[in-house]
Amino acid sequence: MTTETILNAIQGSAVSHAISKANHLLIAGFQVFHVMGFVLLLAALVLISLRLLGFILTQQTVPEVAHQALRLLWSGLALAVGSGLLMFIGSPRHYFYNPAFDLKMVLLVIATLVQAVLFRKVANSDHPSPWLARTSVALSLTLWFAVSMAGRAIGFV
């Protein structure tokens, strides 16, 4: 099956029709959830990062701060991806052929991998090496900032 067939199948589906024919405030609603999901993700990430760098809550261990925050981070991501998926289903061709969207998806995959493999491991260890902690923080924050910048660019290219 080619990309074209898949995009056409999504565009021709009942869900896609329902979303694209609905009031434009439905899309605005999806976007609100999309932004709120990202806000939760980034807030949790910044909280854990500040603790990893030793700037806040130094009376607590890294995992004590990170445990609940990591769950919030993944919930935020789920909310953003879920609402994003609904927006994509509503007009798949519009997004797929947008270079900013393609860039965002590549960055999203890399950011998620770094989050799941490197950052989570560091945030769950009692005494991560300072060098490793700083590297994961820098890498993760840069990637998620880039994801949001690419996302913001979708409407402008």
Added chain:
Amino acid sequence: MTTIAAIANAIEATSIGTAIAESRYAFPIIEGTHLIALSVSVGLIFLTDLRLMGLFLRQVPAAAVLHGLRPYVLCGFALVFLSGGLLFWAEAAEVIASPAWVFKFAFIGLAGLNAVYFEFVIARRPGALSPERGALPRPVKLAGLASLTIWTLVVICGRLIAYLPHWS
């Protein structure tokens, strides 16, 4: 034309206003910065609110969360106001016509009042942030809930500015 609309038009027509509006890169970059900065400031406020409500980081003292995050919340806000100010400069006349923009700023004012009341009245009561045992006092929890609700409304209204350009 009302005076307010005339002022907004004059702001937008200045050289910086038109430069931002017409630049291919400046506008989306400033919008992206606004989004990231608000995720840090409003996002960290959400985490503080959840702590006050007893839903997040219960094993960490509320005062430590509140005071530890404050400088980062304030830095984030500086960037939010700076980037938001530049966006306003570029499209002042359009945004003030949107009901979502008016409500957004009304809610920001309300959030500010809530924060001031919390900081100078509720939080100063003895034992407000460090109770002998168990949950924080009810007014503290309610202040957290109010902050969470109002800032959520600010984000919703912000996103709706583009979708609700006019009152009718």
